Amino acid sequence: MEMTLFWLILFTLGRTPIDGSEMERDFMWHLRKIPRLVSERTFHLTSPTFEADAKMVLNQACGIECQKELPAPNLSDLEDSLSYETVFENGTRTLTRVKVQGWVPEPHENLTAQGAPVRRRRHVYGTDSRFSILDKRFLTNFPFSTAVKLSTGCSGILVSPNHVLTAAHCVHDGNDYIKGSKKLRVGLLKMRNKGSGKKHRGSRRSRREARGGDGREGSRESLKERAKAGRRRKESARGQRAADGMPSFQWTRVKNTHIPKGWARGGRGDAALDYDYALLELKRAHKKKYMELGISPTIKKLPGGMIHFSGFDHDRADQLVYRFCSVSDESNDLLYQYCDAESGSTGSGVYLRLKDPDRKRWKRKIIAVYSGHQWVDINGVQKDYNVAVRITPLKYAQICLWMHGDDASCTYG
Numbered sequence: 001m002e003m004t005l006f007w008l009i010l011f012t013l014g015r016t017p018i019d020g021s022e023m024e025r026d027f028m029w030h031l032r033k034i035p036r037l038v039s040e041r042t043f044h045l046t047s048p049t050f051e052a053d054a055k056m057v058l059n060q061a062c063g064i065e066c067q068k069e070l071p072a073p074n075l076s077d078l079e080d081s082l083s084y085e086t087v088f089e090n091g092t093r094t095l096t097r098v099k100v101q102g103w104v105p106e107p108h109e110n111l112t113a114q115g116a117p118v119r120r121r122r123h124v125y126g127t128d129s130r131f132s133i134l135d136k137r138f139l140t141n142f143p144f145s146t147a148v149k150l151s152t153g154c155s156g157i158l159v160s161p162n163h164v165l166t167a168a169h170c171v172h173d174g175n176d177y178i179k180g181s182k183k184l185r186v187g188l189l190k191m192r193n194k195g196s197g198k199k200h201r202g203s204r205r206s207r208r209e210a211r212g213g214d215g216r217e218g219s220r221e222s223l224k225e226r227a228k229a230g231r232r233r234k235e236s237a238r239g240q241r242a243a244d245g246m247p248s249f250q251w252t253r254v255k256n257t258h259i260p261k262g263w264a265r266g267g268r269g270d271a272a273l274d275y276d277y278a279l280l281e282l283k284r285a286h287k288k289k290y291m292e293l294g295i296s297p298t299i300k301k302l303p304g305g306m307i308h309f310s311g312f313d314h315d316r317a318d319q320l321v322y323r324f325c326s327v328s329d330e331s332n333d334l335l336y337q338y339c340d341a342e343s344g345s346t347g348s349g350v351y352l353r354l355k356d357p358d359r360k361r362w363k364r365k366i367i368a369v370y371s372g373h374q375w376v377d378i379n380g381v382q383k384d385y386n387v388a389v390r391i392t393p394l395k396y397a398q399i400c401l402w403m404h405g406d407d408a409s410c411t412y413g
Helices: 002-013 020-026 063-068 073-082 203-210 220-243 393-404
Strands: 034-046 083-088 094-102 131-135 146-152 155-158 163-166 185-190 248-260 278-282 308-312 320-330 334-337 349-356 363-380 381-392
Touching: 020 131, 034 393, 073 094, 073 393, 094 393, 146 163, 155 349, 163 363, 163 393, 278 393
Parallel strands: none
Antiparallel strands: 034 094, 083 094, 083 248, 131 320, 146 155, 146 185, 155 163, 163 278, 185 248, 248 278, 308 320, 308 349, 320 334, 334 381, 349 363, 363 381
């Protein structure tokens, strides 16, 4: 247990043993000029049906190998994919067309050096490398406190006092919004203290049952015994959850949801894995520390080649699960990585800890969204791997536009 905690702290702080001069030169956040994304026109669309089933895996996705065979996207295609839908809590929906200004095309190639290790499948092999965060000192503090849970079963991350970044497939299957996303809620972490919780009066139904079917009062002794038994059950459940380190959630309704048109195709072509991200605006602001967005660097700029993320894996009921792992391959838009992960963790924010050159201190930023195990085209054969969608300069500009409503605050990132 002590050794596990030691390694958890070590890697959470990102203390990768590298040469000091190399650290100073390469492993730093560097601000770069961001292309402008300008809202051109907004159209009203018909309201969604919200009938799609939650779907964590695409039928077919163009992965890194597939992307190498495609021509570089032109500006018109990018503007179409970066146009976006907004669905509001009352069920109405709009489409906003955008124009891109100041865009410099990235080199269209596989950026990973030759001889990269063979990728592993998504399953947990041998020793499970995930950490359940049970200690309140970690769970309620940054960076773990930025993780959130969606009512649709995914994870997400706080990126402002009012916004959560997650995966698009957590609310939309590419054709329609999924069941439950109309009344989407976000659960923010909080801890239950043993014995806390308000005492509630019995419900009318309980009082009627206590009186019996004809409305007559039951025996006084019987009522006392039932009340005591109920209190014992509630206190036992609360105490067990607190002792186990399981968090509870403060649930907040979502005011609106933004999804790029590159994902929300509405039946007009396949959803593009590159655009599996969405931004949720909360109806009520929170007071927690959030994590800033960053531009995804290349693998060579990752300390130890490692990434980090935390989410709510379904196989560890309501526990926050942290993991760190190496990245095996990358394209301009995707990362393949080795993290052990199960369903429920999709939508988590993938982050790095690099040095801030201005303040001379270490800082964490989100550089990708975990899309989960996806089927990707590998030389004409469909295989499933762990995939994360990188935050590129254009995607940074789009998410920033969603958060601020204009591009005035999105000049550098």
